[in-house]
Each structure stands twice: as C-alpha cells, then as structure tokens.
Amino acid sequence: MGQLGFTLDTTSREATLRLNARGRMVLVNPVANRGTAFTEDERERLHLTGLLPGRVTTIEEQVQRTYGQFSRSPSPLSKFIYLSQLRERNEVLYYRLLSEHLEEMLPIVYTPTIGEAIERFSHEYVGARGVFLSVNHPDRIESSLRDFELEPESVDLIVVTDAEGILGIGDQGIGGIQIANGKLGLYTAAAGIHPQRAIPVMLDVGTDNLGLLHSDRYLGERHARVRGRQYDDFIERFVRVVSEVFPNAMIHWEDFGVDNAHRILKRYSGEVCTFNDDIQGTAAVVLAAAIAAVRLTGMPLARHRVLIYGAGTAGIGIADMMRGALESRGHDPGQFYAFNRNGLIIEDSPELRDFQRPYARPRAEIDGWEVANPSKVTLMEAIRHARPTILIGTSASGGAFSEEIVREMASYCERPIIMPLSNPTDRSEARPADLLEWTSGKALIATGSPFASVRRGDVHHAIAQANNALIFPGLGLGVSITRARLVSEEMIYAAARALAGLVNEHRPGAPLLPTMSDLRLVAATVARAVAETAEAQGLARRPLTNPTHDIYERMWKPEYPQLDICETRKDTQS
Numbered sequence: 165m166g167q168l169g170f171t172l173d174t175t176s177r178e179a180t181l182r183l184n185a186r187g188r189m190v191l192v193n194p195v196a197n198r199g200t201a202f203t204e205d206e207r208e209r210l211h212l213t214g215l216l217p218g219r220v221t222t223i224e225e226q227v228q229r230t231y232g233q234f235s236r237s238p239s240p241l242s243k244f245i246y247l248s249q250l251r252e253r254n255e256v257l258y259y260r261l262l263s264e265h266l267e268e269m270l271p272i273v274y275t276p277t278i279g280e281a282i283e284r285f286s287h288e289y290v291g292a293r294g295v296f297l298s299v300n301h302p303d304r305i306e307s308s309l310r311d312f313e314l315e316p317e318s319v320d321l322i323v324v325t326d327a328e329g330i331l332g333i334g335d336q337g338i339g340g341i342q343i344a345n346g347k348l349g350l351y352t353a354a355a356g357i358h359p360q361r362a363i364p365v366m367l368d369v370g371t372d373n374l375g376l377l378h379s380d381r382y383l384g385e386r387h388a389r390v391r392g393r394q395y396d397d398f399i400e401r402f403v404r405v406v407s408e409v410f411p412n413a414m415i416h417w418e419d420f421g422v423d424n425a426h427r428i429l430k431r432y433s434g435e436v437c438t439f440n441d442d443i444q445g446t447a448a449v450v451l452a453a454a455i456a457a458v459r460l461t462g463m464p465l466a467r468h469r470v471l472i473y474g475a476g477t478a479g480i481g482i483a484d485m486m487r488g489a490l491e492s493r494g495h496d497p498g499q500f501y502a503f504n505r506n507g508l509i510i511e512d513s514p515e516l517r518d519f520q521r522p523y524a525r526p527r528a529e530i531d532g533w534e535v536a537n538p539s540k541v542t543l544m545e546a547i548r549h550a551r552p553t554i555l556i557g558t559s560a561s562g563g564a565f566s567e568e569i570v571r572e573m574a575s576y577c578e579r580p581i582i583m584p585l586s587n588p589t590d591r592s593e594a595r596p597a598d599l600l601e602w603t604s605g606k607a608l609i610a611t612g613s614p615f616a617s618v619r620r621g622d623v624h625h626a627i628a629q630a631n632n633a634l635i636f637p638g639l640g641l642g643v644s645i646t647r648a649r650l651v652s653e654e655m656i657y658a659a660a661r662a663l664a665g666l667v668n669e670h671r672p673g674a675p676l677l678p679t680m681s682d683l684r685l686v687a688a689t690v691a692r693a694v695a696e697t698a699e700a701q702g703l704a705r706r707p708l709t710n711p712t713h714d715i716y717e718r719m720w721k722p723e724y725p726q727l728d729i730c731e732t733r734k735d736t737q738s
C-alpha cells in the first residue's frame with residue numbers, strides 16, 4: 165500500500181479499492197472520496213460519521229447536484245474551473261458527470277475552452293494534477309515521475325507537452341499542463357482508460373512568450389526556451405526514464421513546436437512506443453473525413469487536388485498520410501499544394517523544412533500562372549490556377565477562407581471539400597454557416613472546433629468535428645490492450661479506416677464523421693482495429709485472444725469501486 169493509504173486494482177472494469185486511510189484522509193483523496201455517497205456502514209468503518217452531513221445519497225443524486233452547480237457557473241472558464249476542482253475532489257463522480265453530459269461538457273474540458281484555461285493558467289491557478297519537469301533539473305525526472313505514485317507496470321500512457329504550439333495559440337509555457345490533462349480526460353471518458361493508469365507531464369523548457377515572461381504571476385521557468393543540445397538531451401533522458409520505469413506506457417506527444425514535433429517523432433518512433441497526436445492523430449481523422457467526403461463527390465481521392473493551408477505539424481501530417489494512402493493502393497502520390505506564412509511553397513522558397521520539401525511545387529509550373537509576386541503566391545492565386553477540390557486549413561489564421569476564395573472554389577467544383585481545422589474557435593479558417601451560404605449548401609465540411617449545426621431550407625447540416633479526439637483515445641486503448649512495442653504507420657491507417665467505416669454520409673446534411681456523443685463506440689472500434697493490426701504485424705507483446713471481449717473488459721466505467729477496508733491499529737483501539 166502506497167503513501168496515500170490505498171491501492172486500486174485497475175486491471176478490469178470492476179476496480180477494487182483497498183483502503184487503510186481513515187477520517188479526513190479519505191475525504192481529501194479524490195480516488196477514495198465518494199462524499200455523501202459513503203454508506204452508513206462505510207462511514208462507521210472509515211471514521212467518517214461525524215465528518216459528513218447525515219443523509220446518504222446515491223451517485224445519481226450527486227450527478228444531478230453537480231450538474232446543477234456546473235450549469236449555474238457563469239462562464240465557460242468558471243465551468244472549467246468548477247469541473248477541475250470536482251476532478252480533484254471526487255474522481256469517479258467527475259467522470260460520471262462528464263460521461264453523462266459528454267457532448268455538452270467536451271467544449272469545456274477540451275477544445276475550445278481549454279485554450280482559455282491554458283492562457284489563464286498562472287492567474288487562475290488552483291492546483292493542477294501532473295508532473296512538472298524542468299529543463300534545469302534533468303536529474304529529477306525519475307523521482308518526480310515516481311512521486312506521482314502510480315504502480316509503474318500499470319501505467320498505460322504518458323501525455324507530454326512542452327507547450328510551444330498549444331492549439332493555434334502558440335507558446336503557453338507552463339500552462340500547457342492543462343492540454344495534457346484535457347487529452348487524458350478524453351482517454352478516460354472516451355476509451356475507458358482508467359485515470360489512475362496515466363500521467364500528464366509538462367516539460368518546462370522556458371517560454372518565448374514575452375507576455376508570460378513579464379507577468380509577475382507566471383509560474384514556470386522564467387527564461388527563453390532552451391533549444392539545441394540541452395533540449396535534445398533533456399528529451400532523450402525523459403524518453404529513457406519513461407522506457408525503463410514505465411515499460412508498458414505509450415508516450416503521447418502533444419502541441420510541440422513544428423520542428424521539435426517532427427524531429428522527435430522521427431527520432432523515437434522506430435524505437436519506443438510513441439505517438440504524436442498533432443501529426444498522426446489529426447492525419448488519421450482527416451483521412452477518415454476525406455474518405456467520406458470523396459465518396460459523395462463521386463470522384464476517387466487520386467483525382468482530387470488538395471491544398472493544405474498551413475504546412476506545419478498538422479498540415480504536413482495530413483498530406484503525408486493522404487499521400488501514403490494513395491501510394492499504398494498503387495496510385496500516383498497525388499496533387500498537393502502547401503502554404504506557409506510566406507505563401508505557396510515552391511521549390512526555391514526560402515526556409516523550407518525537410519518535411520515540407522516533398523510538397524514544394526516546381527518553379528516552372530508557377531511561371532505559367534498570372535501572379536502579382538512570384539515569390540509570394542497568394543491563396544486566391546493558387547485557388548484560381550491550381551483549382552483544388554479539397555481545401556484544408558491548419559494555419560491558425562482565423563477567417564483565412566474568405567467569401568471570395570470560397571466562391572471561387574465553388575465556381576469550378578460541384579462539391580468543394582473544405583476543412584477549417586484550426587483551434588480554438590476564433591482561429592478557425594471559416595465558419596460552417598458562411599461556407600454553406602457561399603456555396604449554396606454544397607460544401608462538404610469538417611472543422612477542428614465544435615460548431616452548431618446549420619439549417620438551410622429543409623436540410624439540417626450537422627457539422628463533423630474533425631478533431632483528433634476521434635482517434636487518440638481508441639489508439640491508446642488498442643496499444644494498451646496489446647502492449648504494442650511500437651505504434652506503426654499501419655496501426656494509424658487502421659484507425660483511420662475503422663473511423664471511416666462508422667460514417668454513413670449519404671443522408672442529406674449528414675456529418676462526415678461520427679459525432680462526439682458516440683465517442684465510446686468510436687474509441688472501441690478504433691481500438692479493435694489498432695489492436696488487430698499490432699497483432700498481425702507481430703508488435704503485440706500480449707496476445708489478443710478475443711478482441712471485443714478484451715476491449716469491453718478494459719473500458720472502465722465511472723462507478724464507485726468495490727471497497728476493501730483494511731483493519732488498522734486505529735480500528736482495534738477504538
């Protein structure tokens with residue numbers, strides 16, 4: 165039994181909690197605490213009788229009460245803080261409330277409100293779960309991770325960020341811990357990964373955000389971002405410690421800066437069980453949405469022309485995956501046009517990164533276009549000349565898909581596929597209602613942040629949320645069930661295909677992806693595909709005997725666990 169006075173068996177959906185804590189120590193522990201739901205007998209045995217109001221309530225009553233409190237919180241940020249505090253008070257109740265109101269609460273505990281919570285982190289700080297590792301103390305990595313007090317063998321997941329590229333709001337320093345918590349919340353709510361089997365980690369390497377550096381309240385290391393050799397050594401040490409101490413954990417990288425994201429994935433993906441959500445998770449969800457949209461256009465993916473507006477972490481991940489999907493079916497690599505801050509990427513563009521190079525257009529092609537400035541081709545000029553049929557926004561440049569651009573696209577394309585994927589909401593390249601208006605209802609849309617459905621005439625257009633939340637929870641579950649050694653490209657494709665298989669896009673106005681209210685089904689389906697692929701590729705360290713059963717058995721449901729109250733000296737004395 166650990167320092168905290170409990171042990172919890174999390175290996176199946178029916179967890180058992182062994183407790184030797186007593187009195188107030190039970191109530192201040194979010195894993196053990198069940199507040200007014202402790203029965204008379206439990207109160208007596210745990211020395212809680214005088215510490216709680218007299219009436220015993222059910223978890224259903226607790227959910228009703230907390231839902232009321234949540235609803236009365238006046239703003240999205242105060243709702244976020246209310247839910248974070250509930251999570252730290254009574255973990256089971258938090259997840260029960262969240263799972264019963266998932267669609268309503270997702271925009272609070274995740275994108276978009278989480279962006280605001282991250283920006284306001286140092287001002288609104290009321291505690292945050294997680295492990296904070298400083299680049300100035302690499303020697304503390306192991307002890308700090310162990311201090312989180314999880315059984316090392318039982319850790320399935322480590323979600324880690326260095327917060328250089330949080331959503332589309334850039335460098336947020338220490339506040340990034342909340343994106344790790346947000347992602348972990350979804351691993352539990354969607355895929356039933358037990359919250360005590362995962363660790364959120366913030367790698368504090370400094371920040372280049374001058375506002376934070378100048379703020380008296382800022383809680384992180386107060387210096388510019390460390391880069392180069394010291395950064396790489398820190399990452400290397402982190403990966404080594406995790407591999408040694410938590411042999412079954414997948415490392416999920418979130419919201420790193422564009423260069424580090426690609427470099428780290430390339431460096432470790434063939435060696436340890438690791439996954440970059442912004443590169444691989446996003447690509448898989450977008451491929452699934454594209455498969456559904458392309459079916460509606462009646463033209464095969466190989467004949468579509470794809471414009472990626474924002475050739476960074478997510479954008480190039482998407483292009484690589486679409487290209488890979490085409491090549492694996494024996495097609496040519498496809499027609500891609502990619503943009504960065506300096507305009508269309510052309511072979512002689514300055515500051516081209518290695519991962520962007522495959523998408524650079526030949527100069528000779530652009531010489532044939534009518535453009536104002538040949539070294540800075542604009543989006544409108546590329547639309548006119550390249551005539552893309554799929555337009556993807558991963559630029560964090562809110563409103564970039566203007567009326568003029570979208571109307572131009574609709575002039576040559578019967579069903580333009582348009583995906584403004586940037587988060588949070590104000591970074592979205594366009595709003596669905598506008599896209600439908602400018603294309604007379606013809607656009608096939610998926611967005612990164614949640615948007616309300618749009619009614620046009622008799623058709624109710626439900627807007628697909630192409631967020632990597634439809635991929636990573638199931639992927640993590642599939643990996644943990646099989647204890648996969650690595651996350652292979654094939655496992656990611658399998659996840660994308662499984663997700664696409666859940667879409668029925670043919671009803672007019674139907675969304676291109678399953679809705680967030682179906683997250684548990686989505687996660688289970690993705691998990692099965694991932695686990696079967698890991699097994700087929702010889703990457704599974706645990707044999708998959710009955711995938712459906714294994715997955716169902718492992719998906720934790722937020723219910724108070726069976727209590728095993730251990731006898732203590734205090735009991736025998738009283």
Ligand SMILES: NC(=O)c1ccc[n+]([C@@H]2O[C@H](COP(=O)([O-])OP(=O)(O)OC[C@H]3O[C@@H](n4cnc5c(N)ncnc54)[C@H](O)[C@@H]3O)[C@@H](O)[C@H]2O)c1
Nearest residue numbers: 331332422474475476477478504505559586587612631632
């Ligand atoms: N829907 C999802 O699941 C999902 C997943 C990952 C990222 N995203 C969103 O995508 C956006 C980008 O994230 P990222 O991690 O790829 O960031 P990033 O910094 O790695 O890449 C951004 C890219 O956009 C380019 N860019 C910036 N401003 C531009 C402009 N005005 N015109 C053209 N290009 C421009 C940059 O040069 C860079 O190549 C963010 O808003 C993020 O929230 C969404």
Ligand SMILES: O=C(O)C[C@H](O)C(=O)O
Nearest residue numbers: 275331332442587631632
């Ligand atoms: O976090 C999200 O909502 C999706 C994605 O990982 C992002 O960085 O925007």
Ligand SMILES: [Mg+2]
Nearest residue numbers: 331418419442
């Ligand atoms: Mg992200």
